[in-house]
Amino acid sequence: MELQLNKLNKTFENRIRLGVMSILMVNDWVDFNSLKDLLKITDGNLASHIKALEAETYIEINKQFINKKPNTSYRATLLGRKAFNEHLNILEKIIKQK
């Protein structure tokens, strides 16, 4: 039991990071505002968690201009997808044990 808990990915311990990854698992590119809207959090809060996911290279970033306004989109990388799936498997194991 304890061993399984230790295996849980620390990056996904935070609900917002978990949320961002959940959204990116079932969508292609998602822009910053859509993420903010879905998660109902502030710009600064979201930005800091995105940075953490980016540092792990779990997500990739695409910056472009739409109607002369900067628009940043995010997508889960293969590594991110793998890590998230592993995290889900461990969550499942823990729940089954209980």
Add this chain to the structure above:
Amino acid sequence: MTQIEDIKEIRNLMERSTRFLSLSGFSGIFAGIFALIGAFFAWWYINQIDSIISLNIWGTGLISNPVFILILDGLLVFVFALSGGIYFSMRKAKKQGVSFWTKPSKLLLINFLIPIISGGFFCLFLIIYGFYIMIVPASLMFYGLALVNASKYTFNATLYFGICEIILGILSGIFVGYGIWFWALGFGVLHIVYGTVIYFIKDNGTAIKQIE
């Protein structure tokens, strides 16, 4: 049990980011009521047609054309139903504290409108070439296809609703002459049933949970 809450959260976000869950149950009920009014008017009009034409109460040639009147009736029902649907869904989205115009809602609308517009043209051709008896089967089947197509972007119940419309469309093609009854059943009664189902599944807002 934080793990179970994690899983719930994951599911919730996966669903909310890919499906439009603010579709209001009221909009289905509203559309159904309008369709029944429209069907009732058509039924009444068809029964009255001879006396109306002889009275020529609306004067001009185009407006006293019975086919034109029935098309107008159908179009009015469609416009009222669609605007009612958008209005109630916008209200529901506001109540849920989520945006209305998002990627899933856009995909829902586009995927719904493609078969609807194709079906609209097809029905127009049926009218132009005088195949009136096929209008009810065609409109029910195209509408059913539109619902099946759009169901990926909203509640699963939409898929079964669409399949029922397609089955009704097929039946109305077999039992021609009862078109107006099939039309009232498909666009009226089924909408009310679907709206009620949606209302009880999600209108209480359980699908949406705040993230703190």
